[in-house]
Amino acid sequence: MQIAVPKEIKNHEYRVALTPTGARELVGRGHTVTVQAGAGEGAGFADAAYEAAGARLEADVAKVWDAAELILKVKEPQAEEVARLKTGQTLFTYLHLAAEASLTRGLMESGATCIAYETVTDRQGGLPLLAPMSTVAGRMAIQAGAHSLEKAQGGSGVLLPGVPGVAPAKVAVIGGGVVGENAARMALGLGAEVTVLDKSIPRLETLDDRYQGRMKTVFSTADAIDEAVRECDLIVGAVLIPGAAAPKLITREMLAEMKPGSVLVDVAIDQGGCFETSRATTHTDPTYIVDGVVHYCVANMPGAVARTSTQALTNATMPFVTALADKGWKQALADDAHFAAGLNVHEGQVTYKAVAEAFGLEYVEPAKLLK
Ligand SMILES: NC(=O)C1=CN([C@@H]2O[C@H](COP(=O)(O)OP(=O)(O)OC[C@H]3O[C@@H](n4cnc5c(N)ncnc54)[C@H](O)[C@@H]3O)[C@@H](O)[C@H]2O)C=CC1
Ligand SMILES: CC(=O)C(=O)O
Numbered sequence: 349m350q351i352a353v354p355k356e357i358k359n360h361e362y363r364v365a366l367t368p369t370g371a372r373e374l375v376g377r378g379h380t381v382t383v384q385a386g387a388g389e390g391a392g393f394a395d396a397a398y399e400a401a402g403a404r405l406e407a408d409v410a411k412v413w414d415a416a417e418l419i420l421k422v423k424e425p426q427a428e429e430v431a432r433l434k435t436g437q438t439l440f441t442y443l444h445l446a447a448e449a450s451l452t453r454g455l456m457e458s459g460a461t462c463i464a465y466e467t468v469t470d471r472q473g474g475l476p477l478l479a480p481m482s483t484v485a486g487r488m489a490i491q492a493g494a495h496s497l498e499k500a501q502g503g504s505g506v507l508l509p510g511v512p513g514v515a516p517a518k519v520a521v522i523g524g525g526v527v528g529e530n531a532a533r534m535a536l537g538l539g540a541e542v543t544v545l546d547k548s549i550p551r552l553e554t555l556d557d558r559y560q561g562r563m564k565t566v567f568s569t570a571d572a573i574d575e576a577v578r579e580c581d582l583i584v585g586a587v588l589i590p591g592a593a594a595p596k597l598i599t600r601e602m603l604a605e606m607k608p609g610s611v612l613v614d615v616a617i618d619q620g621g622c623f624e625t626s627r628a629t630t631h632t633d634p635t636y637i638v639d640g641v642v643h644y645c646v647a648n649m650p651g652a653v654a655r656t657s658t659q660a661l662t663n664a665t666m667p668f669v670t671a672l673a674d675k676g677w678k679q680a681l682a683d684d685a686h687f688a689a690g691l692n693v694h695e696g697q698v699t700y701k702a703v704a705e706a707f708g709l710e711y712v713e714p715a716k717l718l719k
């Protein structure tokens with residue numbers, strides 16, 4: 349199969365969808381891998397390493413896309429990338445469609461087959477291709493939050509761990525899944541007072557058990573969120589309803605209840621964000637202030653630590669990439685119902701229910717296309 353790996357073009361996105369190790373594996377299985385020149389540079393993978401692995405290098409981005417049957421990316425396609433996609437091509441990447449009507453339309457119009465990393469499932473009920481980046485983003489959320497609390501960033505001037513004689517900061521994490529647990533763990537490690545809110549009691553039990561009461565676990569209700577808003581210095585938004593737009597859990601009105609200079613880090617921004625006042629920001633200009641509250645809403649947080657993130661992401665994606673390359677999308681998805689859950693768009697049809705519902709589009713079950 350003809351496999352292409354374009355260079356990512358989203359703001360400060362340095363990850364790449366395939367490492368030289370992955371390229372070697374695919375070439376060894378008889379596939380042709382074309383890597384856009386410089387695609388791996390930001391993650392520390394030189395062009396020469398891809399060449400040594402048997403991949404072809406191509407400087408012309410149009411040629412990279414045009415000849416491909418399978419396109420491997422990291423971030424959702426940007427407008428100029430959507431314009432390059434065509435019928436017969438398979439795209440495998442993060443998509444986050446429920447938050448992006450125009451991207452959904454564009455992918456439908458392209459005629460391509462679009463498989464999203466973030467909706468592939470596993471036997472344990474997890475999201476194996478989202479989890480590695482959620483781990484990274486959860487850990488980064490506390491770094492970003494701590495920095496945003498500094499006065500120069502518009503923050504209240506609170507140090508997360510406090511110092512002897514001065515109490516530590518209060519941190520709430522809404523959503524105790526992969527992002528939430530990793531954020532809470534980092535905040536605990538720094539000595540903050542940490543509360544995790546979730547709607548899943550089994551999840552709260554796991555966290556309580558794992559951290560032996562060192563973080564407070566609270567069932568997520570409007571009242572519990574109100575209390576967090578009034579008390580906390582830093583709130584991390586980490587909820588997910590798979591494939592769907594995030595629920596808005598903190599409204600603009602509620603910001604008035606927060607201490608001036610408090611910080612909201614909305615990791616769920618890639619699914620539209622879980623705070624009413626969130627709008628996607630970039631690594632170039634990551635924060636803005638609404639009613640005295642600092643908002644950090646970068647939609648590709650792991651892109652900033654591209655070396656770690658690329659390795660973690662490709663460790664998880666490689667078995668799926670190999671299946672797509674060896675069998676083609678149809679057989680690969682037909683053989684694995686968890687992989688089939690990744691299919692979001694095929695030849696103009698929306699094949700993920702939450703995305704169809706978000707935009708009032710007709711939903712076509714993937715199983716119908718795989719017969
Ligand atoms: N901004 C970025 O760079 C990145 C963003 N993300 C995003 O972070 C979000 C969270 O991802 P994961 O932690 O992997 O998901 P997850 O599925 O592991 O965890 C989500 C948790 O939210 C909980 N939840 C749902 N509704 C809730 C509510 N109303 N109140 C409290 N908890 C609620 C669920 O019970 C679950 O435990 C996703 O939108 C994901 O796409 C992930 C990686 C990078
Ligand atoms: C999950 C996601 O959107 C990211 O890693 O950028």
Ligand SMILES: [Mg+2]
Nearest residue numbers: 424444618647
């Ligand atoms: Mg996005």
